[in-house]
Amino acid sequence: MDSEKKARNMTVRGFLAKTNSKAATSASAFISQYRDYLTTGELAPLTAPIVAKVESGTLMPTPALAEIQNAVLTHMILLANKELEATEGKVIIPSKKVWKAKILDGRGNICVRIKENGEAEELDRSFEHASEADRWVDRNLVECGSDCHGEIDHATMNIHTIVLRQDAMARVFKAKKGPTIHHKSKTTATLGFGVKCSQDRASFSKG
Numbered sequence: 071m072d073s074e075k076k077a078r079n080m081t082v083r084g085f086l087a088k089t090n091s092k093a094a095t096s097a098s099a100f101i102s103q104y105r106d107y108l109t110t111g112e113l114a115p116l117t118a119p120i121v122a123k124v125e126s127g128t129l130m131p132t133p134a135l136a137e138i139q140n141a142v143l144t145h146m147i148l149l150a151n152k153e154l155e156a157t158e159g160k161v162i163i164p165s166k167k168v169w170k171a172k173i174l175d176g177r178g179n180i181c182v183r184i185k186e187n188g189e190a191e192e193l194d195r196s197f198e199h200a201s202e203a204d205r206w207v208d209r210n211l212v213e214c215g216s217d218c219h220g221e222i223d224h225a226t227m228n229i230h231t232i233v234l235r236q237d238a239m240a241r242v243f244k245a246k247k248g249p250t251i252h253h254k255s256k257t258t259a260t261l262g263f264g265v266k267c268s269q270d271r272a273s274f275s276k277g
Contacts, residue, residue, distance in 0.1 A: 082112060082149075086142045089135060097131035098124075101138075108138065116141040139226045167196035168225040171203040173210050176217030183210075204233075211238035 085107065101108070101124060108117040120137050123129035173181040173193035181193045193210050197203040200222070207220035211233065220233035
């Protein structure tokens with residue numbers, strides 16, 4: 071009974087924190103544990119359809135948990151927008167750049183690059199797509215020291231990738247395959263039109 075009461079009284083922010091905790095290691099067990107909250111609580115309009123897909127077998131638990139996390143985050147942003155509209159008339163546009171990439175040195179510090187105008191720029195960027203983050207990390211690792219590495223994280227999902235410099239260099243400097251050339255035989259034993267040549271013997275009279 072106490073656990074059910076805690077689940078019903080849990081805040082949206084508190085639930086989002088639980089989705090990123092060790093308790094969410096097993097997506098199936100986590101969704102089952104918080105099923106009542108997901109289907110009857112404040113988030114039900116957004117999360118109940120996701121739970122229904124899991125129970126019908128049309129959606130696996132792990133991607134379902136990722137969809138639940140995104141739904142909760144969107145719900146929190148919309149609530150914040152409404153509060154601002156009521157007080158200041160301002161609206162926050164949710165950022166689509168959910169992939170965070172950075173270049174770190176051997177001591178774990180964010181690397182700094184000096185731009186053409188002399189300004190220092192930290193190698194820490196956000197991207198909308200994972201492929202953009204991958205390419206950015208590879209390009210910047212090539213220009214960094216041998217002890218550098220890259221790290222890519224998702225803003226809401228528990229995804230953390232470490233990119234080694236030697237792997238980035240292998241991708242950037244990958245040798246391109248040249249055109250395929252067919253080398254013709256250089257032998258003169260047979261002519262192109264199929265005529266064979268042989269040496270004739272010549273004799274001359276001494277009279």
